[in-house]
Amino acid sequence: MLYREAGDFKTTYVADSQTFPLKLDRIGFWVTLAVAWLVIPFVINDYWASSLLVPFLIYAIAAIGLNILTGYCGQVSLGTGGFMAVGAYACYKLMTSFPDVNIMIHIVLAGGITAMVGAAFGLPSLRIKGFYLAVATLAAQFFLVWLFNKVSWFYNYSASGQINAPERFVAGVAVTGPNTPAWAQYLICLFFVTICAVIARNLTRGTIGRSWMAIRDMDIAAEIIGVNPLKAKLTAFAVSSFFVGVAGALFFAVYLGAVEVGEAFGIQKSFLVLFMIIIGGLGSIFGSFAGAAFLVLLPVALKWLGVDVMGWPTDLVAHFQLVIVGALIMFFLIKEPHGLAQLWRLAKEKLRLWPFPY
């Protein structure tokens, strides 16, 4: 009854092309944003930040990035972990080489460096498609991890081969290093999530997004009607890698603090982010958030249910988790390839007519 578009008339093209055409959606969006910015920072504690909110926000950025490439432009990538590693190591090198520059700038620059690396690894996409491209990006994943292990310049010749985030401050508050308060960790991630989501949304609803989707849906027709495939594919790789790089930088500097590349940015990470966008919904910004929330929340929820409530041994619960994630992936691929975002969309469509479906 409440959620409907009847009477919500658009009189300008600006109003018609806005992100949330329905008033209730707009209100919901601003309320969510207000809660995220004004309420959560005051109530957050270490547990919530480190086990749920911060990883959720960081994975959301990575998922938006991969969704631009795979969901919008149709180029399957298994190199997300590798590109996150590029962001992390770029951020580390920048932090240690230019300690006086603000960390926020370093994170953005790390994204920019990853964008260039991503565009370079995107070059094969001009020739190959589908599975073959996935294999090429898989090569990028293994090559990048190998590179960061092998070349000690990247980890400043440290004996352990790890990189450790030195303490850096934004407006006098530590945001990296061991003394970071939970709310600062949360806020810096939220800041980047907000900006990334807005940029991603603007790009995908405009010209460049259309050229990505045209390439995804029918690349030959797209080229014949005037889409430059080289530009569309490489910008998709670059923009996607930018987001993934920012996520990698945050993951290293703000969330983990110390990183060993094979462990933090291995192939599992690539698959995890890919699962997020499959479960969340390919070609949807909301789906990226939903998928990231789901896969971050699932292990925590299962652990709580299995270990704390049922009293099962931890390893049993961990195995169950693998089974459940696997089953869910299959379920979504078969039943709803557009993921949670599509379920949400359908629910909204039904809700518009409720309670009089005809």
Added chain:
Amino acid sequence: MKQNAVIDENTGYTTEDGRKIGGVMMDLRNITLRFGGVEAIKNISFDIREGEIRAIIGPNGAGKSSMLNVISGFYKPQEGEVYFRGEKRPPLKPYQVARQGVARTFQNIALFEGMSVLDNIMTGRMGHIKSNMLSQAIWAGKAQREENENREAVERIIDFLEIQAIRKTPVGRLPYGLKKRVELARALAAEPDLLLLDEPMAGMNVEEKEDMSRFILDVNDEFGTTTALIEHDMGVVMDLSDRVVVMDYGRKIGDGTPQEVRNNQEVIDAYLGVAHD
């Protein structure tokens, strides 16, 4: 690029219904196209004049679609030259040809199924976008202005083709006839000088064919768009087109007004078959 350079001094002619046809817009000279050992097009020359509706007909496998693919730059002929607006066209990529003002539809509908009708048609305006990615990312200034200008242009075409009601519908949900119309809209959105239609009426019933014919005539009439079309329905071809090229086995066997072509013995033989004795 020079505009409107007319190579043919013998400028144009007037059609039966009084439309003025201009000079040569596209001139194809001695085009030969091979796929391995198969010669799909054998030494064909013909021209398309400004403002004209030009039909390419012929039995299946005659090389009509290949010809259209040569014009739109998707196939590169091994021999021969393409002159566009009096200038020899260098080997261009298909999207560059599109940006010169050549738009087309496809024999098997090639819409972007995952996008809405509006987005599909907006994609047709790709060549009119000048704003850079940064301005699109913040959705302000030039990008937004351009978006609205293009939306206005697209809405005119939506009005023109009477598809207002399905604007926001995902293309995947549309029936066949409407998809064909959306594809025409997408081609028109580019505001092309030369519109290529590959079997615009294939698989349609009589009413849909009549609608489509009316749209093609209206487009030509109102926007002055030069049109080249491939069609199998002879009634439609004879009614719509000003001049007709007939192809068979990759050769050109006839070229002229519908009346001339209809009386051409070679054309009759190709369509009805000849007794080999």
